[in-house]
Amino acid sequence: MIKFDQVTKVYSGNPSPALDDLSLEILKGEFVFLVGASGSGKSSFLRLVLKEEKPSRGQIHVLGQRLGALSSRKVPYFRRNLGVVFQDFRLLPNKNVFDNVAFSLQVIGKSKGFISEAVTDVLKLVGLAGKATRMPHELSGGEQQRVAIARAVVNKPAILLADEPTGNLDPTTSAGIMALLERINQGGTTVLMATHDASIVNQMQRRVIELSNGTVLRDEQSGGYQTQALPIQRGSGVSNTTGIQTIPGLIR
Numbered sequence: 485m486i487k488f489d490q491v492t493k494v495y496s497g498n499p500s501p502a503l504d505d506l507s508l509e510i511l512k513g514e515f516v517f518l519v520g521a522s523g524s525g526k527s528s529f530l531r532l533v534l535k536e537e538k539p540s541r542g543q544i545h546v547l548g549q550r551l552g553a554l555s556s557r558k559v560p561y562f563r564r565n566l567g568v569v570f571q572d573f574r575l576l577p578n579k580n581v582f583d584n585v586a587f588s589l590q591v592i593g594k595s596k597g598f599i600s601e602a603v604t605d606v607l608k609l610v611g612l613a614g615k616a617t618r619m620p621h622e623l624s625g626g627e628q629q630r631v632a633i634a635r636a637v638v639n640k641p642a643i644l645l646a647d648e649p650t651g652n653l654d655p656t657t658s659a660g661i662m663a664l665l666e667r668i669n670q671g672g673t674t675v676l677m678a679t680h681d682a683s684i685v686n687q688m689q690r691r692v693i694e695l696s697n698g699t700v701l702r703d704e705q706s707g708g709y710q711t712q713a714l715p716i717q718r719g720s721g722v723s724n725t726t727g728i729q730t731i732p733g734l735i736r
């Protein structure tokens with residue numbers, strides 16, 4: 485479903501690779517947490533899956549397609565198979581809930597009847613059936629994230645990528661979002677979620693891929709957050725005995 489084969493990503497102006505000779509495979513239907521310290525390469529990994537960035541070396545296959553062979557003309561069609569959710573929701577502020585979710589279907593030319601049915605169904609799935617005409621600013625953070633998830637899955641993508649989807653939410657609201665992502669996964673969608681939320685990862689006990697300096701430090705089938713407890717590094721921000729990059733003052 486997603487296969488990275490010796491992938492290195494070096495950004496211009498940044499000598500140390502964001503991903504360093506990374507190989508891994510994610511299978512259809514899996515629910516995978518991507519964890520690791522800030523700067524370990526999680527968002528870079530997601531951007532490469534979306535073909536928002538190109539690898540400097542190595543091959544990436546997503547849904548049976550070699551991304552290097554995909555022309556830029558075909559990228560929008562390829563992306564229709566992928567839903568994406570971000571920490572900051574990214575809703576269109578001037579459109580109501582229904583229109584935020586409908587928008588992605590309108591731009592790909594779906595009929596009004598199809599859109600009406602699909603949006604109604606997905607708003608039911610995310611628990612917002614009664615709020616179709618609300619504007620984003622009239623919703624709580626958790627509700628806004630539910631709209632963003634509805635928008636991401638309305639076209640029934642094979643893969644849902646989530647970059648810290650609970651990062652702006654309190655624990656109870658986050659638990660509701662995770663229950664929703666689990667339901668979406670049970671419906672057959674492969675879910676790949678980058679997160680710093682230890683309690684969620686510990687509670688769900690799903691596959692955990694831990695990155696460190698762009699390499700896989702740990703790949704566990706049913707794991708917890710478990711990033712090594714590190715001494716507080718005041719001032720340096722890097723080096724410690726494990727070689728894992730740390731943020732000064734942050735205990736993991």
Ligand SMILES: Nc1ncnc2c1ncn2[C@@H]1O[C@H](COP(=O)(O)OP(=O)(O)OP(=O)(O)O)[C@@H](O)[C@H]1O
Binds near residue numbers: 521525
């Ligand atoms: N556009 C860019 N240009 C240059 N360097 C970049 C760029 N994007 C990311 N990097 C660097 O690549 C490395 C990995 O960053 P990335 O954003 O993938 O990490 P992350 O694990 O998602 O971090 P966080 O948890 O803070 O979101 C970091 O050293 C970062 O500074």
